[in-house]
Amino acid sequence: MTRLSVEMLAADAAEPITSAGDAQLGVAVLAGIALIVVLITTVKLHAFLALTIGSLALGVLAGAPLDATIASFTGGLGSTVAGVGVLVALGAILGRLLADSGGADRIVDTILARASGRAMPWAMVLIASVIGLPLFFEVGIVLLIPVVLMVARRGNHSLMRIGVPALAGLSVMHGLIPPHPGPLAAIDALGADLGVTLALGLVVAIPTVIVAGPLFSRYAARWVDVPVPRDLAPQPDADDAPEKRPGFGVTVATIMLPVALMMVKALVDIVVDDPKDGVQRVTDVVGSPLIALLAAVVVGLFTLGRAAGFTKERISTTVERSLAPIAGVLLIVGAGGGFKTTLIDIGVGRVILDLSEDWAVPGLLLGWLIAVAIRLATGSATVATISAAGLVAPLAADMSTTHAALLVLAIGAGSLFFSHVNDAGFWLVKEYFGMSVGQTVKTWSVMETLISVVGIVCVLLLSLVL
Template sequence: MTRLSVEKLAADTVEPITSAGHAQLGIAVLAGIAVIVLLITKFKLHAFLALTIGSLALGAFAGAPLDKTIVSFTAGLGSTVAGVGVLIALGAILGKLLADSGGADQIVDTILAKAGGRAMPWAMVLIASVIGLPLFFEVGIVLLIPVVLMVAKRGNYSLMRIGIPALAGLSVMHGLIPPHPGPLVAIDAVKANLGLTLALGVLVAIPTVIIAGPVFSKYAARWVDVPAPDRMIPTRASEDLDKRPGFGATLATMLLPVVLMLAKALVDIIVDDPTHQVQRVFDVIGAPLIALLAAVIVGMFTLGRAAGFTKERLSTTVEKSLAPIAGILLIVGAGGGFKQTLIDSGVGQMILEISKDWSIPALLLAWLIAVAIRLATGSATVATISAAGLVAPLAADMSTAHTSLLVLAIGAGSLFFSHVNDAGFWLVKEYFGLSVGQTVKTWSIMETIISVVAGGLVLLLSLVI
């Protein structure tokens, strides 16, 4: 962590907006989270409203003046949207270009043409992981479900043998790899290095997705043997197009932001001189904003124009990509407001002081907190944001690498055991035509495997770096 980040973190926690003791603050945290959980699960309130009300409740239970609580919440909301809102928007545009141009179909068809038999689950996890890089989880599911169902139907494969690897690839990308909203918010909250977090995230993601995908799918297929539901096989996204972008151009466009951000991280390590011209150049082109913006601009040509899009259709595609993420931006922003209210109330400092006497590692603590919030709210994003706010002060004394591992520990915990309060649970159930019990035996267990394996790998990495 840089000196500037440490000073900023200290500034955030030096003057709490309340003088409450540890006991009252602990009760306030539990009450605030309970309000959020109750509003989301019992009253089915939108997560944005639940987080907003929960933040005000937290301040009230902590004895903070209402006006100061409002200032903390709005400041956190504004800084979070400023930090990650544009990145989420750019990621949505890139994902929409990928889907509408037929670029995603091109990657799918190319890989499937070269795979068969026992290699098919591995092909599915590869497809999902690559496509999952720029796409939100829900968008990725909608995009990949037709492929999963058609492959299972035409190849006479078990639906779980094909579907679980695809779901694992999407879920691991969503929880661990930026530029997805959860990891981005956690990186911003604990002031981690994005490029290093991305590199370590990929290192953790590869074995995790193998175990939770192709390996676990063997057992899931035995436990739940169901055929692909005919009613859920929709029309392919790009069937109305006369031409599609090439495989190489599509893959290069999707991986461009990843390559630029990883290059920046590599140069930072090799050069290690902020005044050096090479590092200054890569600090610019490897910044998430520039990397994703470059991919979007390149994608307009390699994806949109290659598919025959006119200027008007390109404009329409961009416009349609932004509307669905309004809710995500508001949830992420409100989560940032909740995080700042936690910090300004002194909760983060309280956890820092209390945890000094614990023998539990900070990374395990972060994972457990994220698990608890995930089980309660059902939202991986809410779990990531809330946990990041709670454990942010723990990052002050950590090395750059361990700060990145803290982000990954939070992300891993946020994926633990998806059940009936998670929208993803119902999405998988309906698309695959499963019962609630069958969804628990497959999807829920797969999510738990991802969480435990990734969390374990993060702890192992912390011992060697």
């Protein structure tokens, strides 16, 4: 739960770095976001530079000292790259190994042979949901992207028709289903039952992912038609084809290795729940995202690289070639994390929490609204979940076991609402799929909003019958 700990520390940081009033903070946030959008869309400035300038402008307009603003931005950039950047790098290496060895071709051939054109989006959402169950969102993306891009290219499918269902499956799992850090934190804060929350979460997740995934992808494909990015869709060299391709079973097993390691960690955390227990300490290390993905890469060197007849020099070249295309992605995602941390440090989240105390609305809807507001302001789904759960925790004391679990799900749904330029995930999706800011809003941001809205509707309907 390394990322959860980092997010909680950010959310519960000391006093804001500015003493500005609520109105000034509101103007600063709107101006900072508007500046970033204008710099990228009108001035055509690189997103990394736009996010950097926008973060500094945000701090200055909020009345924060420039040195404190710089410290917030660089701290957020560093923690994001440390958490997400290393995973993206490891995922890129694994993706290149899959492509160069012919393993990705083997998977794609199998999928295309067994799923027709109409069934492909449903197959992708199913695969993404299964893989995303124990994984952080970013880990799921770096594991799935090579397969998604190659399925779209080889099957001549619209990238949005294939990519949106996969993203929806990952996002729904991340926001609603334990053992993801957000839902687990909310369960702990509200004293909800994990088993009941998991069961109801699956009930809510199924219609939600259907609407936001395969169904919405039809419209997303009409609104945005982009070619499959070549730089981030690794292809083996035609004149340097492998001697043989690894088998389907061993290729899938290599991809699923980090999934299995994280699943074991999650199950041990639930069953044992003793940080001092030797078994749990081992699984906490082995099942961490960094170690799990690193293990997959190391195993892949043999099950993919050596199985394809690669020499040591060829494997080294493959690893080296995998890292160059992701340099820009890492910088943009890191800058997005810096902007998010600057928002948190100037006290935007705390302002929303203070204002929400006066909202006279039903408990489930209140939890959703607070999570939505914090998500929009800070860009972090985990911070939104933790903060909203802490605020509405007293309401859960008078709720039944079922309704306490529904409150967890309501907060989780709210934490996914309309991802935009202050969310590092927004930039991760934009760069991986080669879209503009406007195209990312039309697809990814709308998809996240659909997940949030359909999720809360399902929760409210369940509350009427349970």
